[in-house]
Amino acid sequence: MEKQYTNGEITVVWNPDACIHSTLCWKGMIQVFNPKKRPWIDLEGADSDAIIAQVEKCPSGALSFFRNSEKETPPETIDVETIVEASPNGPLMVYGNIRVKDSEGNETVKHKVTAFCRCGASQNKPYCDGSHRKIDFKG
Numbered sequence: 001m002e003k004q005y006t007n008g009e010i011t012v013v014w015n016p017d018a019c020i021h022s023t024l025c026w027k028g029m030i031q032v033f034n035p036k037k038r039p040w041i042d043l044e045g046a047d048s049d050a051i052i053a054q055v056e057k058c059p060s061g062a063l064s065f066f067r068n069s070e071k072e073t074p075p076e077t078i079d080v081e082t083i084v085e086a087s088p089n090g091p092l093m094v095y096g097n098i099r100v101k102d103s104e105g106n107e108t109v110k111h112k113v114t115a116f117c118r119c120g121a122s123q124n125k126p127y128c129d130g131s132h133r134k135i136d137f138k139g
Helices: 024-027 048-055
Strands: 003-006 010-014 063-067 081-085 092-095 100-102 107-110 113-117
Touching: 010 048, 048 063, 063 107
Parallel strands: none
Antiparallel strands: 003 010, 010 063, 081 092, 092 113, 100 107
């Protein structure tokens, strides 16, 4: 279930089901993204532009944002070549616009970055849920 956090100027949206626990959010900005606190996101810890820059580093797209002065819009598409990259001991990262079809034929459109499970342990297949760390996946 997605959660939203706002500072009045921007709203950060967190989709925990998409999170691969890369730790890039909190390692870069612990004053805003602190997994030891509840709620774990405190937008008063930095200015909006710095928070936006940090959110855009999220490799799975679990974190996103919108400006409160603008109506929430669908995810932006990127007009670039699709790139596939295997993360060391982690997920298969796909950068670009893709359409994912599950085993039942349901399609989902993904934009920007999508992390796919390589270890086989994810409870959110075909997407990575960070289980590779728990099982000490090497590959």
